[in-house]
Amino acid sequence: xxxxxxxxxxxxxxxxxxxxxxxxxxxxxxxxxxxxxxxxxxxxxxxxxxxxxxxxxxxxxxxxxxxxxxxxxxxxxxxxxxxxxxxxxxxxxxxxxxxxxxxxxxxxxxxxxxxxxxxxxxxxxxxxxxxxxxxxxxxxxxxxxxxxxxxxxxxxxxxxxxxxxxxxxxxxxxxxxxxxxxxxxxxxxxxxxxxxxxxxxxxxxxxxxxxxxxxxxxxxxxxxxxxxxxxxxxxxxxxxxxxxxxxxxxxxxxxxxxxxxxxxxxxxxxxxxxxxxxxxxxxxxxxxxxxxxxxxxxxxxxxxxxxxxxxxxxxxxxxxxxxxxx
Numbered sequence: 075x076x077x078x079x080x081x082x083x084x085x086x087x088x089x090x091x092x093x094x095x096x097x098x099x100x101x102x103x104x105x106x107x108x109x110x111x112x113x114x115x116x117x118x119x120x121x122x123x124x125x126x127x128x129x130x131x132x133x134x135x136x137x138x139x140x141x142x143x144x145x146x147x148x149x150x151x152x153x154x155x156x157x158x159x160x161x162x163x164x165x166x167x168x169x170x171x172x173x174x175x176x177x178x179x180x181x182x183x184x185x186x187x188x189x190x191x192x193x194x195x196x197x198x199x200x201x202x203x204x205x206x207x208x209x210x211x212x213x214x215x216x217x218x219x220x221x222x223x224x225x226x227x228x229x230x231x232x233x234x235x236x237x238x239x240x241x242x243x244x245x246x247x248x249x250x251x252x253x254x255x256x257x258x259x260x261x262x263x264x265x266x267x268x269x270x271x272x273x274x275x276x277x278x279x280x281x282x283x284x285x286x287x288x289x290x291x292x293x294x295x296x297x298x299x300x301x302x303x304x305x306x307x308x309x310x311x312x313x314x315x316x317x318x319x320x321x322x323x324x325x326x327x328x329x330x331x332x333x334x335x336x337x338x339x340x341x342x343x344x345x346x347x348x349x350x351x352x353x354x355x356x357x358x359x360x361x362x363x364x365x366x367x368x369x370x371x372x373x374x375x376x377x378x379x380x381x382x383x384x385x386x387x388x389x390x391x392x393x394x395x396x397x398x399x400x
Contacts, residue, residue, distance in 0.1 A: 104143050105141045105142065105143060105255060107287070108255075108279075108283075108286040108287060109286070109287070109289050109290070110228050110282075110285055110286035110287070110288075110289030111141070111255065111279075111286050112141065113227060113228075113289060114224045114225055114227065114228065115138055115141050115224065115257045116138070117223075117224045117227065118136075118138065118220060118221065118224045118257070118259070118272075119136040119137050119138050119259060120136075121220040121223050121224055122136045122216070122217060122220040122259065122261075123135060123136040124220075125216040125217075125219055125220045125223075126182075126213060126216045126217070126220070126261070129185070129186045129212065129216070130185035130186055130189075130263070131185075131188075131189075131190055132185045132189065132190070132191060132192065132263045132264050133263070133264055134185075134261060134262065134263055135261075135262040136259055136260070136261055136262070137259065137260050137262075138257065138258075138259055139258040139259060139260050139269070140257075140258050141255070141256075141257045141258075142255075142256055142258075143253065143254070143255060143256075143276075144253075144254055144255075144256050145250065145251050145252060145253055145254060146244060146248055146249065146250055146251070146252045146254055146273075146275070147250035147251060149171075149173075149254055149256045149271065149273050150171055150173070150242045150244075150273060151242075152173065152240060152241060152242060153175070153176060154176070155175075155176030155179060155180075155199070155202055156173060156174060156175050156176050156179060156240070157173075157174050157179055157202070157206070157207055157210045157238055157239070157240060158171050158172065158173045158174070158238070158239050158240075158242050159171070159172040159173075159174075159210070159211070159214030159217075159218075159235045159236070159237075159238055160235075160236045160237045160238075160239060160242070161214070161218060161233050161234065161235050161236065162233070162234045162236060163231055163232070163233055163234075163278060164232065164234070165230075165231045165232070166231065166278040166279075166281060168247075168275055168277065168278035169245045169248070169275070169278075170233065170272065170273060170274050170275070170278065171242060171271075171272075171273040172214045172217050172218070172235070172270065172271070172272055172273075173270065173271040173272075173273065174210055174213065174214075174268070174269075174270050175268055175269045175270075175271075176199075176268075177266075177267065177268030177269070178261050178267075178268025178269055178270055179202065179206060179210060179268070180197045180199075180200070180206075180268075181197065181261070181263050181266055181268050182209065182210065182213050182261070182263075182268075183205075183206050183209045183210070184197055185263050186209055186212060186213070187209065191264060192263055192264050192265075192266045196266055197266075202240065203364060203365075204323055204324060205323055207238040207240075208238075208323065210238055211235060211238050213270075214235045214238065215235050217270060217272070218233035218234070218235050221233055221272065228282065228285045228286070228289060229282050229285060247277075248275060252275055252276075252277070253275070253276040253277075254273050254274060254275050254276060255273075255274045255276055255279065256271055256272065256273045256274070257271065257272045258270075258271045259271070259272070323362055324362070324364075325360065325361070325362055326360070326361040326362075326364075327358045327359070327360055327361075327370070327372075327381055328358065328359040328360075328361055329350065329352060329358055330350050330351060330352055332351065357369060357370075357371065357372070357384075358370045358371070358372050358381055359387065360381060360383070360387075366387040367386070367387055368383045368384070368385065368386055368387055369383075369384050369385050369386075369387060370382055370383050370384055371384050
């Protein structure tokens, strides 16, 4: 057999294996054959609206778009601007994934950080930042609490949010064709909508499959009631501040920024001397998460350098100075 024929046969075998996985997902593991799962995710939008909605002044509506069987490959490939939370379910000894699409990533950051409304034309697209990931950790923690609450009608399980990533690296026991159950939910902030997808490997549900198959809606207790609507309660701002305060962002002290020819960069080597246009090293710009915040004075204390905040960074003034070459 030629190398080309062998490669073609290998690819065909892999595609057959993937098709088999999908067939299994569409068979006995279909959500419509797991009434308990339908009950759980039927409760989830209401609970999520309470958990997530309490973090913003902007009204939030949540609805379940679809509950479906799929594979890791089809659900966990993130587009640019999307974020995922890697979530541990220790009782199941498994990992889940919460995925925020680009639209809800921007909407939640805007809403949760104090915005009173969303512009009618929507939010302009921008490059994601580490701060976005930190704020979205708050969203995923609230989703995990809501999911724990929803599952409580059948079983007690906790979901712990780990890393927030822009590209999912699969855990060792999962592969691209691993079957999953996915729930896609729409989050609507005052007419502007984005989506959160909850992805659960089907292997994680094996220990409770009997409960999911035999559950009858009239025979299970409702989950613990969610917290009352707190959109008018100023405590939401304190809760959000406490959760975000546990996150980390990068600080940079910038002495100077300027553009140089690429040819100059190519000539750099160990021992090269780069001349700065500074007349003094006492003025340093302090950036947080790539955004300028303050001008600082550079000093020394004991055996280390320190920065003392001198004045706020004035974006409008700096833009004018840059335009006139000041």
